[in-house]
Amino acid sequence: MPGAVDLAAEKFSALLVEEQGDRVVVLLNRPEVRNAMDQQMVDELHTVCAALEQNPKVLIIAGVEGVFASGADIAQLRERRRDDALQGINSTIFVRIAKLPMPVIAAVDGYCLGGGAELAYAADFRIGTPDVRIGNPETGLGILAAAGASWRLKELVGEPVAKQILLAGKVLGADEALAVNLITEIHSADALLGAAHSLADRIARQDPLAVRITKSVFHAPAEAHPLIDQLAQGILFESQAKFDRMQKFLDRNAAKKAAFSETADGK
Numbered sequence: 001m002p003g004a005v006d007l008a009a010e011k012f013s014a015l016l017v018e019e020q021g022d023r024v025v026v027l028l029n030r031p032e033v034r035n036a037m038d039q040q041m042v043d044e045l046h047t048v049c050a051a052l053e054q055n056p057k058v059l060i061i062a063g064v065e066g067v068f069a070s071g072a073d074i075a076q077l078r079e080r081r082r083d084d085a086l087q088g089i090n091s092t093i094f095v096r097i098a099k100l101p102m103p104v105i106a107a108v109d110g111y112c113l114g115g116g117a118e119l120a121y122a123a124d125f126r127i128g129t130p131d132v133r134i135g136n137p138e139t140g141l142g143i144l145a146a147a148g149a150s151w152r153l154k155e156l157v158g159e160p161v162a163k164q165i166l167l168a169g170k171v172l173g174a175d176e177a178l179a180v181n182l183i184t185e186i187h188s189a190d191a192l193l194g195a196a197h198s199l200a201d202r203i204a205r206q207d208p209l210a211v212r213i214t215k216s217v218f219h220a221p222a223e224a225h226p227l228i229d230q231l232a233q234g235i236l237f238e239s240q241a242k243f244d245r246m247q248k249f250l251d252r253n254a255a256k257k258a259a260f261s262e263t264a265d266g267k
Helices: 039-054 074-079 082-087 089-098 115-121 149-157 159-168 174-179 189-204 208-218 227-237 240-265
Strands: 015-019 023-028 058-063 104-108 111-113 125-128 133-135 171-173
Touching (some): 015 039, 023 039, 023 189, 039 089, 058 115, 058 189, 089 115, 104 115, 104 189, 111 115, 115 133, 115 149, 125 174, 125 189, 149 159
Parallel strands (some): 023 058, 058 104, 104 125
Antiparallel strands (some): 015 023, 133 171
């Protein structure tokens, strides 16, 4: 068993990491290259994932200085060869992020391209600013979007739009991305992180175990249903939170009915 990961004790350079009670905020922090993803950033994201797999919390990912991530670091990408591609350097971390126990929120501002876009696609939620520019220009560089976009994007926006992005290099602005539900909210740059925290607050009001299990069931393959739903519900039906939360709901309704009856009797 690997030892526990203490994010506060880790030394990060490509990321700014803040751990709070029920969430972790990660800022992609390579402003000199518009937060392009390099090996160091990938390694540091693996460290964050290790911590969140051990101690599940909501993850918020954003970028510094008005940019989410302009893509993979082209200088590094230029030197990668077949064996590097077969290692799945970026796809491995994006799959790990997508499989985190609790939801992941991508707060997207400015450029969100190539590997940066694929990171956002791996999140459960994407919110953005009016300055968002999101897409996959990989074919213009002689490669393909091989870290998730070639299959995730079709699931997110449908085949016609996905082909516009992947095959024709279309980059979506904020309104276009909102129209196809690639992002679900638009906020000013100043309000973006606050909106991400508001979404995390809404998630935090749910039962954590129910959220974790629902996320797992949601992403299960089609052939696993309905059995996986029934098994998961069986687990939750035995949880103390289910009894407590349902009793609270019943008590609240009973109090409302009693208050209504008293008001009616007083007329």
